[in-house]
Amino acid sequence: MTKHDFCHVDTWVFDLDNTLYSPELRLFDQIELRMTQFVMDTLNVDHAEANRLRALYWHEHGTTLAGLMRVHGMAPDEYLIAVHDIDMSPLTPDPALRARITALPGRKIIYTNGTAPYATRVAAARGLDGIFDAVYGVEHAGFAPKPDAEAFRAVFDADGLTASRAAMFEDDPRNLAVPHAMGLRTVHVAPQPHRAAHIHHHTDDLSGFLARVI
Numbered sequence: 001m002t003k004h005d006f007c008h009v010d011t012w013v014f015d016l017d018n019t020l021y022s023p024e025l026r027l028f029d030q031i032e033l034r035m036t037q038f039v040m041d042t043l044n045v046d047h048a049e050a051n052r053l054r055a056l057y058w059h060e061h062g063t064t065l066a067g068l069m070r071v072h073g074m075a076p077d078e079y080l081i082a083v084h085d086i087d088m089s090p091l092t093p094d095p096a097l098r099a100r101i102t103a104l105p106g107r108k109i110i111y112t113n114g115t116a117p118y119a120t121r122v123a124a125a126r127g128l129d130g131i132f133d134a135v136y137g138v139e140h141a142g143f144a145p146k147p148d149a150e151a152f153r154a155v156f157d158a159d160g161l162t163a164s165r166a167a168m169f170e171d172d173p174r175n176l177a178v179p180h181a182m183g184l185r186t187v188h189v190a191p192q193p194h195r196a197a198h199i200h201h202h203t204d205d206l207s208g209f210l211a212r213v214i
Contacts, residue, residue, distance in 0.1 A: 023190070032054065063145040066143070094126055109161075110136065164183040
């Protein structure tokens with residue numbers, strides 16, 4: 001029934017980190033280390049406290065950046081440059097994934113809590129450059145992060161997508177609640193399923209899942 005469930009979809013929204021590449025590559029570990037270091041340097045706290053705040057702000061505000069902005073009044077630009085300056089060598093091109101995303105009918109977009117330039121670098125390293133119609137980062141939502149409803153509204157309004165004709169692929173189950181409420185078909189992409197009413201489908205193999213949709 002997978003193909004039938006997506007026959008109405010004309011806009012395909014993909015998260016980036018741990019969605020368009022496997023979490024087994026642990027690319028985001030580099031970002032977390034840089035986040036912790038940035039918190040240490042900026043707030044003048046030790047490693048343990050910086051790591052605690054990084055995780056706390058992610059849990060309470062959706063992203064560490066959102067917590068730093070809301071709690072400490074921090075400007076986002078320096079942080080975003082610092083934490084995304086990472087080594088892309090763990091990523092390799094995936095021709096099968098490229099072919100399956102390309103074959104999806106309609107528009108394909110990336111929407112990430114990272115920045116659009118960072119997303120463009122990741123997509124290129126995965127051999128997915130040139131196949132997306134738009135790339136949206138946290139800057140396109142006024143630095144409000146997923147899972148905030150205002151973030152989704154800002155990006156989806158800018159894109160002009162029709163929620164009832166869109167699907168979203170995302171590794172963080174929190175970030176599928178608002179899209180579900182808006183009318184999108186939701187797909188949780190992660191090694192382990194998360195059972196929730198706002199998740200329509202789960203897969204641990206994005207490429208394989210898309211093969212059943214095309």
